[in-house]
Amino acid sequence: MPLLEVNNLKKIYTTRFGGQQCQALSQVNFSVEEGEYVAIMGASGSGKTTLLNILASLDKPTAGEVRLDGTVLSKISDSKISAFRRENLGFVFQDFNLLDTFSVKDNILLPLVLSRKQYKEMEERVMPLAKRLQIDSLLDKFPYEISGGQKQRTAVARALITNPKLILADEPTGALDSKAAQNLLQIFDQINESGQTILMVTHSTQAASHAKRVLFIKDGEVYNQLYRGNQTQEEMFRKIVSTLTVLADGGVDIG
Amino acid sequence: MGKSFYLKLAVTNLKKNRNAYIPYILAGMGMVFTYVLFLLLSEGKGITNVVGAETLQIMFEMGAAVISIFSVIFIFYANGFLMKRRKKEIALYGILGLERKHVGLVMLYESLIAGLISVISGMVLGLLFGKLFFMLLMKITRIAEGSKFIIDTSVFTKTFLFFMAVYLATLLWNQLQVRLSKPIELLKGEEIGQKEKRSTPILAIIGLGLLAAGYYMALNIVNPLAAINRFFIAVLLVIAGTYYTFRAGSIVILKLLKKNKRYYYQTNHFITVSGMIHRMKQNATGLANICILSTMVLVTLSTTIALFVGQEKMIEESNPTDYYLNMEEGTVSQVELKETVYEVAQKHNVTISNYKDIRIKGAIASYSDGTMKGVDREIMLGSNSKYYSVIFIPLTEYNKLTGKNVNLEENEVLMSFAIHKSTKKNVKVLEENYTVKGACDDIGINMGQDVTAYDSIYMVFKNENRILDIVMKMSEEFTTNSHDMLEYNVYFDAEGEYEDRLACAGEMKEVTYNMVKGRYFANIDLSKEDGYKLFGGLVFLGFFLGIIFLLAMVMIIYFKQISEGFEDRKRFEILNKVGLDKKDVKKTINKQIIQVFFLPLLGAIIHVAFAFKMITKLLLIFNLSDTSLIFYCTLITIAIFAVIYIFVFKMTAKAYYRIVNR
Numbered sequence: 001m002p003l004l005e006v007n008n009l010k011k012i013y014t015t016r017f018g019g020q021q022c023q024a025l026s027q028v029n030f031s032v033e034e035g036e037y038v039a040i041m042g043a044s045g046s047g048k049t050t051l052l053n054i055l056a057s058l059d060k061p062t063a064g065e066v067r068l069d070g071t072v073l074s075k076i077s078d079s080k081i082s083a084f085r086r087e088n089l090g091f092v093f094q095d096f097n098l099l100d101t102f103s104v105k106d107n108i109l110l111p112l113v114l115s116r117k118q119y120k121e122m123e124e125r126v127m128p129l130a131k132r133l134q135i136d137s138l139l140d141k142f143p144y145e146i147s148g149g150q151k152q153r154t155a156v157a158r159a160l161i162t163n164p165k166l167i168l169a170d171e172p173t174g175a176l177d178s179k180a181a182q183n184l185l186q187i188f189d190q191i192n193e194s195g196q197t198i199l200m201v202t203h204s205t206q207a208a209s210h211a212k213r214v215l216f217i218k219d220g221e222v223y224n225q226l227y228r229g230n231q232t233q234e235e236m237f238r239k240i241v242s243t244l245t246v247l248a249d250g251g252v253d254i255g
Numbered sequence: 256m257g258k259s260f261y262l263k264l265a266v267t268n269l270k271k272n273r274n275a276y277i278p279y280i281l282a283g284m285g286m287v288f289t290y291v292l293f294l295l296l297s298e299g300k301g302i303t304n305v306v307g308a309e310t311l312q313i314m315f316e317m318g319a320a321v322i323s324i325f326s327v328i329f330i331f332y333a334n335g336f337l338m339k340r341r342k343k344e345i346a347l348y349g350i351l352g353l354e355r356k357h358v359g360l361v362m363l364y365e366s367l368i369a370g371l372i373s374v375i376s377g378m379v380l381g382l383l384f385g386k387l388f389f390m391l392l393m394k395i396t397r398i399a400e401g402s403k404f405i406i407d408t409s410v411f412t413k414t415f416l417f418f419m420a421v422y423l424a425t426l427l428w429n430q431l432q433v434r435l436s437k438p439i440e441l442l443k444g445e446e447i448g449q450k451e452k453r454s455t456p457i458l459a460i461i462g463l464g465l466l467a468a469g470y471y472m473a474l475n476i477v478n479p480l481a482a483i484n485r486f487f488i489a490v491l492l493v494i495a496g497t498y499y500t501f502r503a504g505s506i507v508i509l510k511l512l513k514k515n516k517r518y519y520y521q522t523n524h525f526i527t528v529s530g531m532i533h534r535m536k537q538n539a540t541g542l543a544n545i546c547i548l549s550t551m552v553l554v555t556l557s558t559t560i561a562l563f564v565g566q567e568k569m570i571e572e573s574n575p576t577d578y579y580l581n582m583e584e585g586t587v588s589q590v591e592l593k594e595t596v597y598e599v600a601q602k603h604n605v606t607i608s609n610y611k612d613i614r615i616k617g618a619i620a621s622y623s624d625g626t627m628k629g630v631d632r633e634i635m636l637g638s639n640s641k642y643y644s645v646i647f648i649p650l651t652e653y654n655k656l657t658g659k660n661v662n663l664e665e666n667e668v669l670m671s672f673a674i675h676k677s678t679k680k681n682v683k684v685l686e687e688n689y690t691v692k693g694a695c696d697d698i699g700i701n702m703g704q705d706v707t708a709y710d711s712i713y714m715v716f717k718n719e720n721r722i723l724d725i726v727m728k729m730s731e732e733f734t735t736n737s738h739d740m741l742e743y744n745v746y747f748d749a750e751g752e753y754e755d756r757l758a759c760a761g762e763m764k765e766v767t768y769n770m771v772k773g774r775y776f777a778n779i780d781l782s783k784e785d786g787y788k789l790f791g792g793l794v795f796l797g798f799f800l801g802i803i804f805l806l807a808m809v810m811i812i813y814f815k816q817i818s819e820g821f822e823d824r825k826r827f828e829i830l831n832k833v834g835l836d837k838k839d840v841k842k843t844i845n846k847q848i849i850q851v852f853f854l855p856l857l858g859a860i861i862h863v864a865f866a867f868k869m870i871t872k873l874l875l876i877f878n879l880s881d882t883s884l885i886f887y888c889t890l891i892t893i894a895i896f897a898v899i900y901i902f903v904f905k906m907t908a909k910a911y912y913r914i915v916n917r
Binding site: 056082083086097098099101102116119122158 | 516517521522525530532533829830831833834835836837838839
């Protein structure tokens with residue numbers, strides 16, 4: 001059984017008075033196996049963000065279902081959805097979403113505190129993780145005192161600390177310079193190698209080329225997909241570019 | 256584009272920002288209303304022909320001055336809040352291509368509209384409810400009928416010009432700010448001024464030290480006269496202490512909480528404590544302002560209410576007999592005075608009873624362990640000194656009043672205390688020893704009690720010259736007045752219709768003045784009439800000023816929470832994404848607002864509690880000695896204040912929650 005199953009997902013936004021309808025997702029089907037590293041690419045307005053919001057249980061689909069490890073997301077009651085999100089999903093956002101009122105350490109611990117874990121357990125988990133992400137010397141600093149790359153690594157640590165089943169990354173390199181982006185993608189490679197499942201939405205061909213599989217979304221549907229297989233990252237990069245060029249003939253903007 | 260476009264834009268802006276502009280306009284309206292009302296009362300000709308009305312009018316003139324100063328400060332403060340929030344919007348206009356002068360025009364319209372609404376509606380309220388409050392004032396101060404409420408148009412012109420000038424000044428200030436800044440800087444306007452400030456435990460200790468010093472001073476006052484001087488020093492200490500404590504102390508406490516890992520790493524403590532540290536760094540001064548304003552409101556209201564409620568009792572206590580006359584012996588014929596008094600009384604259908612006269616000499620002295628000494632200025636104003644008012648009575652007067660036939664030797668005295676019964680066998684007066692032969696509490700005249708003195712002592716001496724000699728030596732420090740005469744005091748009661756008694760007292764005052772220029776005259780009915788005006792006016796004034804301060808405070812809190820709400824929205828969005836329940840969001844917000852809100856209230860209540868003793872001492876100067884009355888007035892004031900405060904809290908929390916949860 002795959003870890004994540006997306007079946008016939010459909011999302012229609014209606015304007016406030018019900019007049020205009022806008023179809024963001026028409027028919028999305030795909031699945032993600034445990035330990036996979038999947039990138040989703042698509043132009044602005046192709047429905048990427050809508051898809052991610054539904055996967056993150058922040059939004060509900062109009063039709064179809066999302067199963068995470070067998071549980072249908074839309075069937076989880078409102079009172080349990082936050083806890084579910086906390087325990088099963090880890091998020092990495094484009095603009096980091098760190099809280100300025102917390103130190104780096106407290107930002108990382110936030111999901112554990114929300115889950116009401118013992119402090120001893122938190123302490124045990126945070127140090128090894130910080131070392132792995134090379135932020136162990138920054139733990140007592142505040143977000144406004146560190147660089148963008150360091151912020152994003154902090155966010156990754158926050159996503160990983162609960163040992164989630166799935167990491168959802170929304171354009172994680174979008175706000176980083178190329179060096180920091182490269183560093184972050186290497187970290188993603190590492191954590192994927194250690195068995196972590198990652199689903200990343202991105203515009204960046206470079207970021208996508210690190211994934212083991214790339215899905216292309218167009219007009220609310222999965223249009224095409226590429227497997228990396230045994231290819232090197234450079235080969236994958238070229239393949240993505242050529243796919244995007246083909247897609248562009250159909251009016252896709254490669255960003 | 257026509258001019259009307261900018262007008263429309265201005266109106267739209269006001270509507271869009273209504274959750275900030277409505278309170279701003281309402282507060283402005285309240286101030287205009289109070290200002291108009293005070294001016295109408297102080298400048299109106301309707302109450303000038305009443306005795307004591309002048310005091311009342313001067314009081315309201317001062318009230319209007321206070322309001323005008325306060326309005327300027329407050330309107331600028333509130334305007335600053337509004338501007339800080341809207342900087343981004345204004346920058347956007349610039350970027351979208353509106354020229355500076357056009358942005359200026361929009362701002363001009365906005366200020367004009369907001370200002371005009373505030374001023375005009377405030378004046379309309381003054382017109383509508385002015386008469387009501389005038390009648391209320393007449394009722395409180397018991398000014399007889401015949402006073403008319405006159406609407407003076409010049410008052411309205413004055414108010415309009417004054418407040419429009421204030422609003423235009425804020426406009427100029429805003430224009431200047433826009434002109435001096437670049438759009439890019441304006442875009443970041445909201446984030447400026449949020450830099451971290453380092454706080455040290457030393458500052459916290461200084462703050463607590465200042466508070467402790469202020470409290471110590473307030474608690475260790477025995478002598479009411481000393482309280483006046485000390486009061487200001489204590490107030491200054493407490494104000495400074497409040498600022499330091501809020502600024503540094505709160506952060507030190509929060510940091511200690513943060514160090515306690517078990518406590519800190521729990522869901523709601525985690526978010527609140529870190530949020531509070533962040534918040535206190537920015538807002539400590541604001542919260543300290545609220546705390547001090549609250550304390551002022553509470554003290555003003557509770558003292559004026561206590562004075563108003565306690566006035567009758569107060570006056571009755573300080574006038575144990577209806578009439579009291581005091582003059583130097585020999586300035587008037589005793590028989591002639593008595594005849595005149597009865598004559599005047601008869602003319603007004605008033606019956607005189609208990610006519611008593613006595614020749615005495617009064618002085619102030621310190622007394623302990625059977626030793627009586629004169630006092631100097633230092634003792635008089637010292638905070639811990641107890642002094643006594645001593646009444647020396649010649650033996651002949653004592654025998655005349657009591658009908659007894661007591662004999663005393665030169666070194667023998669009779670001695671009694673008015674309150675404390677602690678006479679000794681021997682007493683030493685200015686280095687000379689006397690034997691106390693007995694008590695003298697049977698003279699049958701209630702001379703009242705000098706409330707500022709600790710107690711009164713009555714002493715009967717054989718020799719009048721010895722009395723004069725002692726008093727002369729005791730008073731050396733104070734006066735150069737000659738003390739070669741005894742005083743002649745007259746006491747009597749009067750009965751009759753209130754109006755008659757009042758008329759009688761008025762004539763009595765005049766007649767006795769014509770007989771002896773330097774006489775002291777006191778009448779209970781006249782004192783009461785003065786009291787109604789003084790204390791009625793005070794309570795009216797105190798009440799309005801209290802409400803204005805309260806209004807301003809509420810606004811400060813409201814603006815603070817609203818602007819914080821916008822700031823916190825992002826934080827709560829993130830928390831929600833990371834997995835904070837909606838339920839927990841509400842709980843956390845409530846906890847945070849409660850703490851921010853109730854810290855100043857708590858601080859104010861503690862301040863008032865420590866000031867209580869000093870307040871009772873100060874009110875003693877007004878002859879108000881009823882501590883339990885003052886206590887209940889304070890308690891009720893705090894209760895009402897807290898209810899209003901909680902109401903504001905609920906409203907604000909609701910608005911805040913709406914913003915955060917959008």
